[in-house]
Amino acid sequence: MGARKESILMNVNLKVKRFDPGDSEGKTWWQKYKIDIHEGSTVLDALIHVREYEDTSLALRCACRASICGSCGMKVNGNAKLVCKTRIVEVSPNGEQIIVEPMANHGVVKDLVVSLDTFFNQIKRVEPYIQADHVPEKGEYIATNESMENLLTAMNCIMCGCCVSDCTVLEVDDNFIGPAALTKAWRFVNDPRDSKRTDRLKDLNDEDGGIWDCTRCMQCVEVCPKGVAPMDRIMELRESTLTNGLTNAFGAKHANSVNKSIKHSGRIDEFRLPIESKGYFNIKGIFSLLIPGLRMLIKKQSPSPIHHKNPNQSKVKNIFKNFEENK
Amino acid sequence: MKFAFYPGCVSRGACPELFDSTIAVCEKLGIELDYKSMESASCTGSGILQEKNLKLGDTLNARNFALAEKSGLPLLTICSTCQGVMSQANARLLADKEYLDEINQELKAEGLEYKGTVDPKHLLWVLVEDIGIDKLKSLIVKKLEGLKLAPFYGCYIVRPSSALKFQENPKRSNSLEEIIEAVGATVVDFPGKTQCCGFPILMINQKNAVNMVANHTSTAKNEGADAMVTPCPLCHLNLDAYQPEASKTKNEPINLPIIHLPQLLGLAMGIEPEKMKLNKHIISTKAMLSEIGVSP
Numbered sequence: 001m002g003a004r005k006e007s008i009l010m011n012v013n014l015k016v017k018r019f020d021p022g023d024s025e026g027k028t029w030w031q032k033y034k035i036d037i038h039e040g041s042t043v044l045d046a047l048i049h050v051r052e053y054e055d056t057s058l059a060l061r062c063a064c065r066a067s068i069c070g071s072c073g074m075k076v077n078g079n080a081k082l083v084c085k086t087r088i089v090e091v092s093p094n095g096e097q098i099i100v101e102p103m104a105n106h107g108v109v110k111d112l113v114v115s116l117d118t119f120f121n122q123i124k125r126v127e128p129y130i131q132a133d134h135v136p137e138k139g140e141y142i143a144t145n146e147s148m149e150n151l152l153t154a155m156n157c158i159m160c161g162c163c164v165s166d167c168t169v170l171e172v173d174d175n176f177i178g179p180a181a182l183t184k185a186w187r188f189v190n191d192p193r194d195s196k197r198t199d200r201l202k203d204l205n206d207e208d209g210g211i212w213d214c215t216r217c218m219q220c221v222e223v224c225p226k227g228v229a230p231m232d233r234i235m236e237l238r239e240s241t242l243t244n245g246l247t248n249a250f251g252a253k254h255a256n257s258v259n260k261s262i263k264h265s266g267r268i269d270e271f272r273l274p275i276e277s278k279g280y281f282n283i284k285g286i287f288s289l290l291i292p293g294l295r296m297l298i299k300k301q302s303p304s305p306i307h308h309k310n311p312n313q314s315k316v317k318n319i320f321k322n323f324e325e326n327k
Numbered sequence: 328m329k330f331a332f333y334p335g336c337v338s339r340g341a342c343p344e345l346f347d348s349t350i351a352v353c354e355k356l357g358i359e360l361d362y363k364s365m366e367s368a369s370c371t372g373s374g375i376l377q378e379k380n381l382k383l384g385d386t387l388n389a390r391n392f393a394l395a396e397k398s399g400l401p402l403l404t405i406c407s408t409c410q411g412v413m414s415q416a417n418a419r420l421l422a423d424k425e426y427l428d429e430i431n432q433e434l435k436a437e438g439l440e441y442k443g444t445v446d447p448k449h450l451l452w453v454l455v456e457d458i459g460i461d462k463l464k465s466l467i468v469k470k471l472e473g474l475k476l477a478p479f480y481g482c483y484i485v486r487p488s489s490a491l492k493f494q495e496n497p498k499r500s501n502s503l504e505e506i507i508e509a510v511g512a513t514v515v516d517f518p519g520k521t522q523c524c525g526f527p528i529l530m531i532n533q534k535n536a537v538n539m540v541a542n543h544t545s546t547a548k549n550e551g552a553d554a555m556v557t558p559c560p561l562c563h564l565n566l567d568a569y570q571p572e573a574s575k576t577k578n579e580p581i582n583l584p585i586i587h588l589p590q591l592l593g594l595a596m597g598i599e600p601e602k603m604k605l606n607k608h609i610i611s612t613k614a615m616l617s618e619i620g621v622s623p
Contacts, residue, residue: 078518168522168523168539169528169535171522173532173534173538212528212532213528213531213532213535215523215525215528215539216374217523217527218482218483219482219486219523221487222487235377235381238378239380250531250532251528251531254375254530254531255375255378256379258370258372258373259376262369262372262387266368266369267336267340267369268337268340270336270341277530278530292568292572295568296341296568299607299609300341300344300604300607301343301607302341302343303340303341310366310369311366311367313367315367315390315437316367316369316387316390318437319383319433322433323386
């Protein structure tokens with residue numbers, strides 16, 4: 001029998017954001033911890049070590065410790081992560097201080113524990129259940145394997161809230177439905193058993209805080225610990241609304257205007273894009289462009305109203321035509 | 328060092344100062360820009376066309392890559408959004424041979440084929456990876472000492488990190504800070520530097536877009552920045568042109584000049600501000616220029 005490998009300890013410096021709901025002033029503060037822990041440990045191991053041996057007042061939430069339950073979402077060095085899935089060496093390769101905060105865009109209950117009310121209120125907005133148009137005479141609703149397979153990406157979501165935490169839109173607008181709920185919506189829009197596909201798309205298109213409010217910043221794609229890529233699902237919802245002829249939203253007009261100008265000239269027509277996004281007869285919308293637009297024209301002499309075509313543009317136009325014919 | 332030059336729509340449209348400063352700086356850096364090979368290249372779709380038809384977007388990018396491949400030159404861009412959209416398209420095209428074959432069918436009529444050898448590169452990455460910080464330092468004639476600069480990467484040049492090959496190229500994650508330090512200025516770090524500037528929703532939800540401008544510019548200013556520097560012309564457009572609106576939401580003037588990456592290099596290389604159209608910004612660069620003793 002070989003000798004058991006000796007476990008090596010490493011030194012970890014943590015800086016943790018604290019909040020005590022019992023504090024009448026609602027102050028937050030930073031607390032530093034220095035601990036020795038086994039090499040190969042995760043950030044969660046380190047936090048549990050702190051709670052067990054250094055400071056029993058530190059509040060944190062975890063359960064499965066195997067990135068399945070989605071309980072331990074926190075910000076580590078500025079980005080949301082499941083701390084059970086995050087090894088210390090990944091975020092502190094040379095022993096740098098590790099900064100741990102509660103997830104953003106959620107209310108904080110205590111220290112690193114957040115309230116999930118905001119998260120589930122967003123999920124509820126998209127009616128996250130199948131709405132079939134009939135009840136099968138006997139047995140369950142049948143769907144083929146093939147028709148369900150492409151839903152797997154979205155169904156991998158464990159509702160940890162990491163995408164909501166780091167969503168740049170939610171930071172300025174708490175009315176945005178958010179990446180997790182829109183992914184949930186995508187899952188039902190594409191479920192063959194659901195009968196409300198068109199209504200769902202219309203709501204997501206029309207609603208304030210709907211699909212067109214996403215900035216495509218990809219923060220949710222980057223932080224999702226399960227590869228769900230919420231923003232890609234939002235982009236697919238946009239494509240579906242456009243394919244279904246829903247072209248009234250500013251975002252839809254914006255996408256159609258870009259499509260039109262690249263087809264025409266090979267590049268974006270920066271002069272017409274803002275106007276076409278608002279709509280030529282939208283007086284209030286056009287008026288909102290007036291002052292910044294004039295400032296640009298006077299100061300920079302740009303963008304020019306004359307929109308030249310690229311050389312060989314007919315080749316690009318042909319590609320557009322082929323796609324339109326083979327739709 | 329010669330590149331097939333892909334300037335993108337905005338540097339030839341709403342941000343001519345980016346185009347002019349790039350030309351001036353590349354001359355000093357010894358970078359030869361070949362305009363001819365990409366002159367019939369189309370817009371990348373900017374992520375917007377992709378909302379309507381992802382495959383059409385990938386086809387246009389494959390066509391652009393085929394043009395670059397034909398020239399035998401590496402592909403250079405000066406727009407973060409172009410970089411991001413191209414890198415994402417390239418990742419999809421290279422991951423699936425069948426998909427690439429289908430897309431090449433669309434290019435056949437023009438006699439083009441994308442073989443999969445292009446690796447598009449932003450000027451920011453060329454500076455830290457190909458030119459190198461040491462060479463860059465040797466070209467500096469005026470150290471920008473005393474100038475405090477907030478880096479602003481935006482989204483498309485940092486995410487998704489897999490398509491942008493951050494793991495293979497570790498210098499990319501700190502490139503802007505390295506350059507700011509190389510020209511002798513001081514980095515002002517702030518949490519918004521890799522967040523969205525708001526530009527993609529400017530025409531869709533102006534209130535949110537302007538609030539993003541207000542948050543980023545006022546935070547950087549409060550941290551002590553004299554100006555902000557960005558490798559993305561779209562970030563520049565929103566952060567500069569809509570800063571007066573952002574100031575109104577904060578009820579105080581923010582007045583933080585937003586400069587393009589080549590303009591920063593140009594100032595350190597002794598290029599006249601006017602040649603780089605530093606006088607054409609919406610937020611005046613005068614105070615920043617006098618801080619480093621350059622007359623605007």
